[in-house]
Amino acid sequence: MGKPSIFSRDYEKAKKKRKRKIAAAIILIILLTFGVVFSNDVKVWANKNLNIKSSLNIFKKKDKDEKVKDKDTNKTKTENKEQTKPQVPEEKGYAVTLSGGNQIKLVYEEVNNDKKFKYVWPETSGVAYTINPSGKNIIILDDKNQNLICYDINGNPTDITKKEYISDSKQVFSKDSVLANKPNYIWHSLPKFIDDDNAAYATQLPWFNDEATKYVWNVNIKTIEHSFRGKLSGEKITFGEISEKGLKVSINEKIYYLKGNGEILE
Numbered sequence: 001m002g003k004p005s006i007f008s009r010d011y012e013k014a015k016k017k018r019k020r021k022i023a024a025a026i027i028l029i030i031l032l033t034f035g036v037v038f039s040n041d042v043k044v045w046a047n048k049n050l051n052i053k054s055s056l057n058i059f060k061k062k063d064k065d066e067k068v069k070d071k072d073t074n075k076t077k078t079e080n081k082e083q084t085k086p087q088v089p090e091e092k093g094y095a096v097t098l099s100g101g102n103q104i105k106l107v108y109e110e111v112n113n114d115k116k117f118k119y120v121w122p123e124t125s126g127v128a129y130t131i132n133p134s135g136k137n138i139i140i141l142d143d144k145n146q147n148l149i150c151y152d153i154n155g156n157p158t159d160i161t162k163k164e165y166i167s168d169s170k171q172v173f174s175k176d177s178v179l180a181n182k183p184n185y186i187w188h189s190l191p192k193f194i195d196d197d198n199a200a201y202a203t204q205l206p207w208f209n210d211e212a213t214k215y216v217w218n219v220n221i222k223t224i225e226h227s228f229r230g231k232l233s234g235e236k237i238t239f240g241e242i243s244e245k246g247l248k249v250s251i252n253e254k255i256y257y258l259k260g261n262g263e264i265l266e
Contacts, residue, residue: 060129085249087117093121094155100144102127106151108135115153132193133242139191139199146179146187150199150221160219161188165205178208186214191240194247197222198260202237216258217248231264232256 009175092106105121116135120127136153139160148160164174175187188204200218206228207213216232221223230247240248245265246257257265 037256062182071091091118094151096140096151096157098127098140098142098144099147100142104140106138106140106155108153117153128189128191130191130193130199132196132199134196136196137193139193139221141188141191146189148191148219149190156223158221160221160224162205162217162219167206172207182208189214190237192247194218194258195260200239200247200249200258216251218258218260218262220260227262229258229262229264232258 006061033263041178067180091107092110093105096104096106098104101147104125104127106117107119107121108115108117117131117133117136117138120129120138120140127144129138137150139148139150141148147159150158150160152158159200162173162175166172178185179187185208186204188201188203191199192201194197198220200213200216203217204208204211204214205217212235213233214235214237216229217236218227218229232251234250234251234254236250238250240250242248243257246259246263249256249258255266259265
């Protein structure tokens, strides 16, 4: 944009026009500059708001995920809590109600139509029991009345309790009478099979004093005949595993072996 000649008769007019053009150019430059800056601010503002929105969406998603996670965790805890409750075994068995009202289950397994007893449920019932080597019979000691009941594999019970003791002088002592007068007396305890037909147990018979000595007897589950094994006596009696030598019997830490026919080995 050239300057007007001072010799021109339109000098003043041209000078004013030139100033207006310069002013317009300056204003245009300012507007363009402001427009660029404003445009950048708008972009920054937009990006900022987009970032805020994105962050909010992330927080919302995170919160939703945490709620789902908490729900799954609570569900897992509930399932685990339910699993810790005592579960009734799904295995087959026979329900038995003891004299004290407690109920137990004689659990058996069946493979190829062959049944065998496995254990008594619940295992925390405290009921003493023993299963013979073939798994076809189980003896339960009812600790309330100290009766011995033998069940066959079909669930049929046989009372093999020694109901009374007859002394050498022919005096009769009934189990129920003795226990009524001496509640802590041990008539039957620790039943343990020797073989398929014979089982041993510890008792204070044949004496009725307050001594701590106990004696080993055995009973045949078929004939229900009880036999006294006087050689096996002591304050501490435990029964172990069955071997070819017989049932392992520990008396005051000395080891014996008892066979079904009454033979005792050391």
